[in-house]
Amino acid sequence: SQTIHQWPATLVQPVGSPLSLECTVEGTSNPNLYWYRQAAGRGLQLLFYSVGIGQISSEVPQNLSASRPQDRQFILSSKKLLLSDSGFYLCAWSPRFEAFFGQGTRLTVV
Amino acid sequence: AQSVTQPDIHITVSEGASLELRCNYSYGATPYLFWYVQSPGQGLQLLLKYFSGDTLVQGIKGFEAEFKRSQSSFNLRKPSVHWSDAAEYFCAVGLEAGTALIFGKGTTLSVSS
Numbered sequence: 001s002q003t004i005h006q007w008p009a010t011l012v013q014p015v016g017s018p019l020s021l022e023c024t025v026e027g028t029s030n031p032n033l034y035w036y037r038q039a040a041g042r043g044l045q046l047l048f049y050s051v052g053i054g055q056i057s058s059e060v061p062q063n064l065s066a067s068r069p070q071d072r073q074f075i076l077s078s079k080k081l082l083l084s085d086s087g088f089y090l091c092a093w094s095p096r097f098e099a100f101f102g103q104g105t106r107l108t109v110v
Numbered sequence: 111a112q113s114v115t116q117p118d119i120h121i122t123v124s125e126g127a128s129l130e131l132r133c134n135y136s137y138g139a140t141p142y143l144f145w146y147v148q149s150p151g152q153g154l155q156l157l158l159k160y161f162s163g164d165t166l167v168q169g170i171k172g173f174e175a176e177f178k179r180s181q182s183s184f185n186l187r188k189p190s191v192h193w194s195d196a197a198e199y200f201c202a203v204g205l206e207a208g209t210a211l212i213f214g215k216g217t218t219l220s221v222s223s
Contacts, residue, residue: 006153032208032210034210042215043200043213043214043215043216044154044200044213046210049210051208059210088151090153090154092154094208094211096207096208097142097159097161097204097207098142098144098156098159098204098211099144099154099156099202099210099211100156101146101153101154101155102153103152103153104151104152104153106151
Protein backbone atom coordinates (compact mmCIF):
# COMPACT_ATOMS: atom_id res chain seq x y z
CA SER A 1 0.00 0.00 0.00
CA GLN A 2 1.03 3.58 -0.48
CA THR A 3 2.33 5.72 2.35
CA ILE A 4 3.50 9.29 2.59
CA HIS A 5 6.12 10.52 5.04
CA GLN A 6 6.66 14.12 5.95
CA TRP A 7 9.21 15.51 8.36
CA PRO A 8 9.93 17.11 10.69
CA ALA A 9 6.64 17.26 12.57
CA THR A 10 7.48 20.55 14.26
CA LEU A 11 10.13 23.15 13.58
CA VAL A 12 11.06 26.44 15.19
CA GLN A 13 13.35 28.59 13.11
CA PRO A 14 14.68 32.15 13.47
CA VAL A 15 13.86 34.82 10.93
CA GLY A 16 16.38 34.80 8.10
CA SER A 17 17.35 31.16 8.50
CA PRO A 18 16.98 28.58 5.70
CA LEU A 19 14.26 25.95 5.52
CA SER A 20 14.05 22.45 4.14
CA LEU A 21 10.98 20.26 4.55
CA GLU A 22 11.00 16.83 3.00
CA CYS A 23 8.22 14.57 1.80
CA THR A 24 8.52 11.09 0.38
CA VAL A 25 5.95 8.67 -0.97
CA GLU A 26 6.26 4.88 -0.94
CA GLY A 27 4.42 2.21 -2.86
CA THR A 28 3.66 4.12 -6.03
CA SER A 29 5.44 5.61 -8.99
CA ASN A 30 5.12 8.92 -10.80
CA PRO A 31 2.63 10.42 -8.36
CA ASN A 32 1.46 14.00 -8.55
CA LEU A 33 2.88 15.79 -5.52
CA TYR A 34 1.66 18.90 -3.76
CA TRP A 35 2.69 21.31 -1.02
CA TYR A 36 -0.09 23.15 0.82
CA ARG A 37 0.05 25.68 3.62
CA GLN A 38 -2.70 25.95 6.15
CA ALA A 39 -3.36 29.05 8.21
CA ALA A 40 -6.05 29.21 10.85
CA GLY A 41 -9.44 30.04 9.36
CA ARG A 42 -8.09 30.24 5.83
CA GLY A 43 -8.28 26.66 4.64
CA LEU A 44 -5.57 25.12 2.51
CA GLN A 45 -3.49 27.21 0.16
CA LEU A 46 -1.78 25.36 -2.68
CA LEU A 47 1.86 26.39 -2.87
CA PHE A 48 3.46 24.04 -5.40
CA TYR A 49 2.60 20.98 -7.40
CA SER A 50 4.65 18.59 -9.46
CA VAL A 51 3.69 16.08 -12.12
CA GLY A 52 7.18 14.66 -12.55
CA ILE A 53 10.87 14.89 -11.69
CA GLY A 54 12.10 18.44 -12.06
CA GLN A 55 8.63 19.71 -13.02
CA ILE A 56 7.40 22.26 -10.49
CA SER A 57 4.49 24.67 -10.78
CA SER A 58 4.11 27.52 -8.36
CA GLU A 59 0.67 28.77 -7.45
CA VAL A 60 1.63 31.71 -5.27
CA PRO A 61 4.69 33.98 -5.61
CA GLN A 62 6.42 33.95 -2.26
CA ASN A 63 9.54 33.34 -0.28
CA LEU A 64 9.45 29.58 -0.84
CA SER A 65 10.60 27.18 -3.52
CA ALA A 66 10.12 23.49 -4.21
CA SER A 67 12.14 20.78 -5.86
CA ARG A 68 11.55 17.21 -6.92
CA PRO A 69 14.96 15.56 -7.22
CA GLN A 70 13.54 12.03 -7.33
CA ASP A 71 10.24 10.54 -8.45
CA ARG A 72 8.84 10.15 -4.97
CA GLN A 73 10.60 12.99 -3.15
CA PHE A 74 9.32 16.52 -2.83
CA ILE A 75 11.19 19.23 -0.96
CA LEU A 76 10.01 22.64 0.20
CA SER A 77 12.75 25.20 0.78
CA SER A 78 13.47 28.77 1.65
CA LYS A 79 16.74 30.65 1.68
CA LYS A 80 15.60 33.17 4.30
CA LEU A 81 12.50 32.65 6.39
CA LEU A 82 10.08 35.46 7.16
CA LEU A 83 7.73 35.67 10.11
CA SER A 84 4.85 35.31 7.68
CA ASP A 85 6.13 31.87 6.66
CA SER A 86 4.86 30.44 9.93
CA GLY A 87 2.09 27.92 9.46
CA PHE A 88 1.18 24.29 9.02
CA TYR A 89 2.65 22.75 5.88
CA LEU A 90 1.12 19.70 4.30
CA CYS A 91 2.50 17.47 1.60
CA ALA A 92 0.10 15.39 -0.47
CA TRP A 93 0.24 12.91 -3.30
CA SER A 94 -2.38 11.97 -5.84
CA PRO A 95 -2.65 8.96 -8.12
CA ARG A 96 -5.14 10.73 -10.33
CA PHE A 97 -8.09 12.37 -8.54
CA GLU A 98 -8.15 12.22 -4.76
CA ALA A 99 -5.24 13.43 -2.65
CA PHE A 100 -3.59 11.71 0.29
CA PHE A 101 -1.88 13.82 2.90
CA GLY A 102 1.12 13.55 5.15
CA GLN A 103 0.92 14.38 8.83
CA GLY A 104 2.09 17.94 8.35
CA THR A 105 4.88 20.15 9.69
CA ARG A 106 4.16 22.94 12.15
CA LEU A 107 6.64 25.71 11.32
CA THR A 108 7.08 28.61 13.71
CA VAL A 109 9.37 31.42 12.63
CA VAL A 110 10.60 33.49 15.59
CA ALA B 111 -13.29 31.13 -11.03
CA GLN B 112 -14.00 27.80 -9.46
CA SER B 113 -14.68 27.93 -5.74
CA VAL B 114 -15.86 25.87 -2.81
CA THR B 115 -17.98 27.37 -0.05
CA GLN B 116 -18.52 25.93 3.37
CA PRO B 117 -21.00 28.39 4.89
CA ASP B 118 -20.61 27.25 8.47
CA ILE B 119 -17.33 28.12 10.14
CA HIS B 120 -18.16 26.39 13.41
CA ILE B 121 -20.93 23.97 14.38
CA THR B 122 -21.69 22.46 17.76
CA VAL B 123 -23.87 19.38 18.06
CA SER B 124 -24.78 17.19 20.99
CA GLU B 125 -23.38 13.70 21.14
CA GLY B 126 -25.87 11.33 19.57
CA ALA B 127 -27.51 14.05 17.49
CA SER B 128 -27.48 14.09 13.72
CA LEU B 129 -25.05 16.20 11.73
CA GLU B 130 -25.11 17.93 8.38
CA LEU B 131 -22.21 20.00 7.09
CA ARG B 132 -22.86 22.08 4.03
CA CYS B 133 -20.73 22.45 0.93
CA ASN B 134 -21.45 24.34 -2.28
CA TYR B 135 -19.25 24.61 -5.31
CA SER B 136 -19.06 26.88 -8.27
CA TYR B 137 -18.12 25.14 -11.49
CA GLY B 138 -19.74 24.76 -14.88
CA ALA B 139 -19.58 20.99 -15.04
CA THR B 140 -19.88 18.34 -12.34
CA PRO B 141 -16.56 18.16 -10.56
CA TYR B 142 -15.12 15.32 -8.54
CA LEU B 143 -16.19 15.89 -4.94
CA PHE B 144 -14.49 14.99 -1.68
CA TRP B 145 -14.82 15.38 2.06
CA TYR B 146 -11.78 15.30 4.33
CA VAL B 147 -11.44 15.36 8.11
CA GLN B 148 -8.55 16.82 10.08
CA SER B 149 -7.84 16.27 13.76
CA PRO B 150 -5.79 18.96 15.53
CA GLY B 151 -2.16 18.94 14.42
CA GLN B 152 -2.72 16.15 11.94
CA GLY B 153 -2.95 15.74 8.21
CA LEU B 154 -6.19 15.39 6.29
CA GLN B 155 -7.94 12.04 6.00
CA LEU B 156 -10.24 11.24 3.11
CA LEU B 157 -13.77 10.50 4.34
CA LEU B 158 -15.53 9.91 1.04
CA LYS B 159 -15.59 10.83 -2.62
CA TYR B 160 -18.03 11.23 -5.47
CA PHE B 161 -17.08 10.75 -9.09
CA SER B 162 -20.31 9.71 -10.78
CA GLY B 163 -23.31 7.40 -10.42
CA ASP B 164 -25.32 7.08 -7.23
CA THR B 165 -25.62 10.54 -5.73
CA LEU B 166 -25.56 9.23 -2.15
CA VAL B 167 -22.10 8.01 -1.23
CA GLN B 168 -20.98 6.21 1.87
CA GLY B 169 -17.68 6.86 3.56
CA ILE B 170 -15.65 5.82 6.52
CA LYS B 171 -16.60 6.39 10.16
CA GLY B 172 -20.34 6.25 9.38
CA PHE B 173 -20.40 9.39 7.21
CA GLU B 174 -22.34 9.82 4.01
CA ALA B 175 -22.75 12.65 1.54
CA GLU B 176 -25.31 13.51 -1.07
CA PHE B 177 -24.57 15.20 -4.35
CA LYS B 178 -27.32 17.50 -5.60
CA ARG B 179 -26.58 18.82 -9.04
CA SER B 180 -29.43 21.32 -9.04
CA GLN B 181 -28.07 22.94 -5.90
CA SER B 182 -24.36 22.49 -6.68
CA SER B 183 -24.07 20.97 -3.25
CA PHE B 184 -22.34 18.03 -1.61
CA ASN B 185 -23.44 17.98 2.02
CA LEU B 186 -21.91 15.65 4.56
CA ARG B 187 -24.17 13.83 7.03
CA LYS B 188 -23.95 11.50 9.96
CA PRO B 189 -27.02 10.17 11.79
CA SER B 190 -25.46 10.03 15.25
CA VAL B 191 -22.37 12.01 16.18
CA HIS B 192 -19.75 10.66 18.56
CA TRP B 193 -17.41 12.80 20.66
CA SER B 194 -14.51 11.51 18.58
CA ASP B 195 -16.00 13.21 15.51
CA ALA B 196 -14.93 16.61 16.82
CA ALA B 197 -12.52 17.87 14.19
CA GLU B 198 -12.26 20.16 11.21
CA TYR B 199 -13.99 19.09 8.01
CA PHE B 200 -13.03 20.18 4.53
CA CYS B 201 -14.96 19.89 1.32
CA ALA B 202 -12.90 19.78 -1.87
CA VAL B 203 -13.48 19.60 -5.59
CA GLY B 204 -11.30 18.26 -8.37
CA LEU B 205 -11.79 19.59 -11.86
CA GLU B 206 -9.58 17.31 -13.93
CA ALA B 207 -7.51 14.24 -13.29
CA GLY B 208 -4.06 15.22 -12.14
CA THR B 209 -4.91 18.74 -11.05
CA ALA B 210 -4.82 20.01 -7.49
CA LEU B 211 -7.97 19.89 -5.43
CA ILE B 212 -9.70 23.13 -4.50
CA PHE B 213 -10.62 23.24 -0.83
CA GLY B 214 -13.24 25.09 1.14
CA LYS B 215 -12.14 26.96 4.25
CA GLY B 216 -13.39 24.23 6.53
CA THR B 217 -16.01 23.74 9.22
CA THR B 218 -14.98 23.09 12.79
CA LEU B 219 -17.21 20.59 14.52
CA SER B 220 -17.52 20.58 18.29
CA VAL B 221 -19.44 17.83 20.07
CA SER B 222 -21.07 18.56 23.41
CA SER B 223 -21.98 15.92 25.96
